[in-house]
Amino acid sequence: MSPDTSARSVVDRLRAMTPQQRTAAVRTLAQRGLLATIDTPPVRLPEPADTLTRKQSVLWQLDHDGRHGDFYHCGALWFAPSCSARALADAFQAVAGGFDALTRVVDVRDGRPRSGPAPVPTPVPVPVPAGVPDPARWVRRDAAAVASGPLDPTRSAAQVRAYDLPDGSGALAVVGHDIHLDHQGLVEVLGPALAAHLTGAPPVREEVGIGDVAAWQQRRLDDGVLGAAVEGRRCALRGAPVCPWPTGGDRAGRRVEVLSGARAAEPLRAAAARAGVSPATLAFVAWYRALAAWDPRAGAVPIGCCTTMRLRPELRTTLGNLTNTVVVLPGRQWPTLAGPRLVDEAHQAMKEALGSVDLPFELVFGDGAVADERIGVRFTFVESAPAGEPQPLRAEAVRFAYAKSVLSCEAQVGEDGGLRVWLDHRPAQIGAQDADRLAALLRAELRNL
Structure with missing residues (x-):
């Protein structure tokens, strides 16, 4: 009889x-x-913790070592057709104090980086010149320039600009260092908080702060399941093929549009329903097949999937950098598998990877200040909730000039159900002609679902 371990x-x-x-x-x-x-x-926690998450510690070390630049910056931009710049600035100042990530910075005490209190960032009023032919484009370019410039994470959590457009409408840009913020949190947490204040809806309140997450993570790595699970996931990824292209060096990026259309998501959803998997899984399979057909080396390397700890219900209102990268390792037999079998194997691999969303990438994939730039091939799938009542803010991403990885596929299903798919690459490692050929292969895979 086996021993009782209950x-x-x-x-x-x-x-x-x-x-x-x-x-x-x-x-x-x-x-x-x-x-x-x-x-x-x-x-x-009853009192704010000064602990940093594992990601924050690694990003601080990278910044401290002089690896600056917009590679470690994030930002979001909101246009408000019916709100003035002043109203947007007032809304930001009214809600920002309720989020720990906007009220703390990183400083050094006892030789270690720690979180400390700081004033809420003050929005800078920016009048858009009356003579510009496209005011919205002017705002986008200005926000991108601010986001790409130097940011000191020891002085402020964000730089905020309130734009006064010539027609009287406003726009708001919030940009910050990855140590403090991430794009998803700005769009999905701060954006709704601003909208709620502008419309008088119930306020969006942060349930758990980023410092609470850091304290929890440290405890669980020391004495909880995270510590044991990290080693298990490390073993699963040990010996994975190395990306055949340099993952450092010149990060300048080029974007290729693969697919776009208001009804383009319908075939993907229908095929996913027939296969009994998610649209994300089927899009991932299309990306994998294109990679393997384009270059067998690309079809063998680990694929980083961008996700977030906000999958935890208690963290859905947490502002701060909760972005994580989980790794899908293609099976050796994948290139030879027929369609349904490959879909099933990929589905299981993605479930396993996403189940480890709590495990810090920096510990799973390597030790030290590696961040997630070590991943050479990436896949990101974002599906927005269907549009509901009209909102006062329209969110946009602040564009940067770099490519996050050597090769990456980003698929987005918008509020209107439309699908857009892009291929991003670094021309320093992958030439434009080769990238365009890969984009064509991916387009064909998506259309043949």
Whole structure:
């Protein structure tokens, strides 16, 4: 008879396993979506913690070592056709104090970077010249210039600009260092908070701050399931092929539009429903097939998928950098698999990867200040909720000149159900002609779903 282990915690049982057993156990928990549910979740602490998340610590080290530039910056821009610049600035100042990430900066104490209190950033009023032919384009270019310039994460969490357009409408740009903010949080947390204030709707309140997340993460890495799961995920990725192209160096990027259309998402959704998987999985399979047909080396390397810890319900209102990269490692047999079998294997691999969303990428994929630039090939799928009531703000991404990885595919399903797919690449590593050929292969895969 096997011994009774019911009284032992999951963490204790994981720690008692051999590395091979732990890898298998973590894989099973991740595939069933249980990895994030068997440990104590983040909670609001009575006093703000000065701890940094693992990502914040790595980004601070990279910045401290002189690796500056817009590669580590984020930003969001909102146009408000019915609001003035003054109203937008007032709304920002009214809601910003409720988010820990906008009220703290990073300083050094006892030789270590720590979070400390700071004033809420003050919006800078910017009049848009009356003579410009396209005021919105002028705003976009100005916001991109600010976001691409020097940002000091030790002085302020963000730079904020309130634009007064010639027609009396306003726009607001919030840009910051990745140490403090991420694009998704700006759009999905700060944006709704601003809109709620402008319309008088119930306020968006932060349930758990980024400092609370950092304190929770440190405890769970030391004595919880995260620490055991990190080693299990490391074992699963150990020996993965290295990206055949340099992941550092010149990061200048070029974007190729692969697919665009108001009804382009319908075939993807229909094919996904027939296969019993998500549209994201099917788009990932199309990207993988295009990569493998284009260059077998590209079809063998780990693929980084951008996701967020806001998948946890308690973190849905948390502002701060909660972006994480989970890694899908293609199976050796994938290039030879027929359609349905490949879809099934990719579906399982994505479930396993997304189940480890709580595990800091910097620990899973390498030690030290690596950030996620070590990933050479990337896939991102974003699906917006269907449009509801008209909102006072229209969000846009602040564009940067770099490519996040050597090769990346980004697919977006908009509020109107339209699908847009892009290929981003670094011309210093992948020439335009080769990238265009890969884009054509991806376009064909998507149209043949």
